[in-house]
Every structure is written in C-alpha cells, then in structure tokens.
Amino acid sequence: MGNREKGGNTTAINSYRDLIVWKAALRLAVNCYSATKAFPNSEAYGMTSQIRRSAASIAANVAEGHGRESTGVFIQFLRTAQGSLKELETHLILCGEVGLMVEAEVANLLG
Numbered sequence: 001m002g003n004r005e006k007g008g009n010t011t012a013i014n015s016y017r018d019l020i021v022w023k024a025a026l027r028l029a030v031n032c033y034s035a036t037k038a039f040p041n042s043e044a045y046g047m048t049s050q051i052r053r054s055a056a057s058i059a060a061n062v063a064e065g066h067g068r069e070s071t072g073v074f075i076q077f078l079r080t081a082q083g084s085l086k087e088l089e090t091h092l093i094l095c096g097e098v099g100l101m102v103e104a105e106v107a108n109l110l111g
Contacts, residue, residue: 051095
C-alpha cells in the first residue's frame, strides 16, 4: 500500500501493523474485551460475544484488506471495517441504555 508523505518525510508501510487505523482498532478491541469481562454470565452468548466479535472484526478487516495488496480491495475491506465499527457503536449504546455498562464507560469506548 505504499508510502505516506508527511511534512516531506516518507514513512514506509511495510505491514498492516504499521497502519495507525489498525493500531487504534486493536486498542479498541482490547478495551472492549476488558469492558465486557464484568458482564453477567447470562450475556456470554449475547452482548459479550457481539461486542467482542464486532470489535475484533474492525482490526481484522483492516489487516485482511491490506494483505490483499490491491487498493480497490483494501478500500472495500475498510468499508466493511467501518460497518463493524457502526455495529459496535450500536451494541455499546444499547449496553448503556439497558444498564450493562455505565454511561461514562460507553462514552470512553465511543471516544
């Protein structure tokens, strides 16, 4: 996926792990895993699973798209990742609404 110009410097992108968006998505997934540890066992196959899967999917789609080595395909995978992000946002908002998470925690994850 080439190089990125920034102030005259060229930063090599050798791996999806070099992408800022992938790093942010991975941090978000880790934070979502941590946040759902306190969920009741009755949510193991419900919200816990939904949040973890959608959060992990964001970073995974960025990585997979980058690995396809085609700009058009990469963009398609970024759109899929964006869809997973919107899915995650919806799950988090719902968790706040039904009392599985406090509003501050939801706001922190959405930030």
